[in-house]
Amino acid sequence: MKTITLTLKKFSSIALEFDELKPDDIYTWSKKDFEKYQVPVGNTRFPLSNYFDIEVEGEAEGPEDVKMILDGDMGRVKYIGCGMTAGEIIVNGDADLHVGAEMEGGSIKINGNAESYVGREMRGGNIEVMGDVKEYCGTSYIGEWRGMSGGVIKVHGNAGKQLADCMSGGEIYVDGSCDILAGIHMTKGYIEIGGDVTRWPGGQMKNGNIVIKGKLSSLLEGFNPDGIIENPDIDGKQLTGKYIKYIGDIGVNGKGTLWLNAEKNRDLL
């Protein structure tokens, strides 16, 4: 096991980009290699050691043996764990855009809040965010119609707009509340939102499941009620309590399922 600890010593208001520092590429690196490395900053590069104290302990045979610990405010560090296939990354602080984007395996834990595009186009692995995430968590990229297809994202705080846009697989759990258009364009996969949702979950969804345990303020017209089900079993996930089942979005001949907690959404009964 190789533990790489980067402790922030100088905060850069211009974002640093970390997509070259994924376990797959750095498992052989020694402390010297890190000190030699020039990290992209805006349109140029500077030594990584300008911004971080670097500690490297142990040896790794492959990326799966790597544990990267990023200590400090990474609120201006983008692409943490982007494209990684194995290993572990822990961020003790906030993280900037694209955490775990295009990730295929391994795990990332953010002990803070994350910016937009967490787990964008993710294909596998685990991401856990202890705080909030902003927009487009678990989505496709701009223009792209192929979004997250595998892996698990857990958000203990709240999620922003367009959670899981174009999702075609994998699971997303949000403990807190969620803003508009969760699961828009989704074709497969599972989304569970513990808190309240503002508006329009499942817009143009073709398939997949969205569970909302809190209160939904505004349901789209393209969803038809399909009964009230007690303790539903959804893809092997056992929920407790009564849920109102909806099928939609009929605007695109969708067969997706939206589950609303009946207790919290009595106005829809």
Place this chain on the structure above:
Amino acid sequence: MEYILKNGIVYDPTNNVTGEKKDVMIKDGKIVGNVSSDAKVLDVTDKLVMAAGVDVHAHIAGPKLCVGRLYRPEDERRGVVAKTDITRAETGFSIPSCSATGYRYSRMGYGTVTEAAVPPLEAKHTHEEIMSIPNIDVTPLLLFGNNWFVLQYVKEGNLEDLAAFVAAWLKIAKCYGMKVVNPCGSEAWGWGMNVHGVDDPAPYWDVTGREVVRALTQVNEMLGLPHSMHVHPNDLGHPGNYQTTIDTMDAVKDIEKNPSVIRNQTLHCTHLQFHSYGGTSWRDANSGAEPVADYINKNKHVTCDIGQITLDETTTMTADAPMEYDLYKLSGLKWANKDIELETAAGLIPIIYSPKAPVNSLQWAIGLELFLMINDPWQVVLTTDSPNAGPFIRYPRIISWLMSSDRRTEMLEGEVHKWASKRTALPTLDRVYDWNEIATVTRSAPAKILGLEDRGHLGVGANADVAVYDLEPENFDATKAANAAVIEDVLGRALYTIKDGDVVVKDGKISKVVKSRHLWSNVQGFEEQEKKVLENIMPMFNRYYTVKFENYKVHDHYIDPSIEFKIDASK
């Protein structure tokens, strides 16, 4: 600057040079018979030397490209290359950035590219984009097939005024030749309709595709434009459309070629692969390549380019808007439409040509069938209708397919869907292209078809547009399946590309960036008629166009540098 390319193996079909070891000499941007002792020697001993490539049909500049880039940011992510001291950063795969377009053609050893569909209203924009594309000369073709004024003249049978209109509009838009796309169909799209076959009239105008193609071909020959009528026939992509294609070609058979031009054809039928389908629906679709190829083999008044499917994820963009809508309904991805007022309408969708898909594999095989069934390579040009059937950077891959029937068998047996074997004659075709035929379909034939005497060959006096590839044709067996990857690699990064005497590519890397020239046709001798026609159409122009005529014209500073072709229409 003088150069001498020493001891290369030269393929120059125009001048009947077939794999001879000889020197190519360059002075002041031209090929010459001898150079002084100061000439810089480029040792290319035993390497493959050809004239720079000429592309007869691609979409590289104009409003469709811009809509495509805006609409497909996910495509821009593919093919990102960082800037160098010489080049700008590159982006995009099927719709590359302007500079990337120039660099990529240049790296393949190409020197001239045809932008195949310029709507007059957007000509200014097209020329602006051409100004941002380096290292290739561009021959823009102007769209006429669905233009209201054209439809009006055709309806009246007024060829004199139509000729004057075409002459005037080529000057206004600074374009090289004429293009027709789904004649009457894109106009019908304004009414939410399409036309089917060459005898289905456009609503309101009551004019058919046959009449439009015939009238414009007559006008083309009347004016003696260097390139012939360039037609994208009706019914693109519809099973059973091969008959429409043959009808279109046959419709102009009796029209006499203008004696002053160097080309042999009166009609160039573009992306023929999309127009050679049999069957009645996608369930029973099969190849219609044989009757189409047979027609071309028997008729010298037609040439074609293929529009070969490359089995990539790409973007389709064409001034055939109703067809794009049909395609969108099939694919369900996303769709953009661009209406060009009185002139045409374009559509755009992303498309994934998958080797696993029956239809795409069939299309792939039909393209290759046409390449192999048309006997005279001077009647065929290698294109992908870039980016519609695949991006132009795949030309080297197509060449590897043409040169090795073993490679094709390998693909038929293991890589593509069985429709390619079951519904086409491709498995029975063991013809392979040699380097001379490759040089013909990528340089000599397209130059001749376009009516360009100054390029596509290495004769004395030609432009010094030369490509040298890092391959020794005498010590290389292109027919081996295992060598397909080598061909693709080597032809994709020229050892040298020379453009007008400047070495623009060296060892597969851009070594110099030069401005692209705009080639355009200036018809002389119709000035009086042009004036009269302009006066006549101005009321309609002012009523229906959203721009003023003063702002419609492409001014000279949009085409700097340019090559003007003065055409004496009286000849």
